[in-house]
Amino acid sequence: AGQAGKHTPRGYFTPQLFSSKHHTSKFNSRFGPIPMHWAVFFNGDYAFHSRITSEHKLGEPSSAGCVNLEYQSGEILFHMVGNSGYGLVPKVNRRTGELTGEKHHSYKTLFILRD
Numbered sequence: 001a002g003q004a005g006k007h008t009p010r011g012y013f014t015p016q017l018f019s020s021k022h023h024t025s026k027f028n029s030r031f032g033p034i035p036m037h038w039a040v041f042f043n044g045d046y047a048f049h050s051r052i053t054s055e056h057k058l059g060e061p062s063s064a065g066c067v068n069l070e071y072q073s074g075e076i077l078f079h080m081v082g083n084s085g086y087g088l089v090p091k092v093n094r095r096t097g098e099l100t101g102e103k104h105h106s107y108k109t110l111f112i113l114r115d
Contacts, residue, residue: 008067012113016042016044017040020039022036037049040077049074050074
């Protein structure tokens with residue numbers, strides 16, 4: 001969940017990029033780039049990723065819109081999505097979830113983010 005003014009996008013998304021030890025260069029803490037381990041990016045700069053500090057704050061608005069996960073859950077999701085396979089899959093309208101009739105190459109995983 002995002003901080004005030006920062007929102008997690010809603011809709012239907014397929015994974016775009018994986019990074020097991022990602023560090024964001026977009027946001028820094030007083031200690032430098034923020035770690036985003038086990039990141040699965042799904043909409044540009046937005047990702048599901050492990051939170052390695054302040055796990056007690058999970059579920060509270062604390063990010064710039066990413067979905068923060070407990071460390072092991074992030075690792076499990078990372079491998080589940082990676083093992084889902086990659087290939088030609090039906091394309092889905094990001095707003096409605098309806099099939100567009102087109103196909104594209106992607107991981108065989110669909111993230112549905114709703115309120």
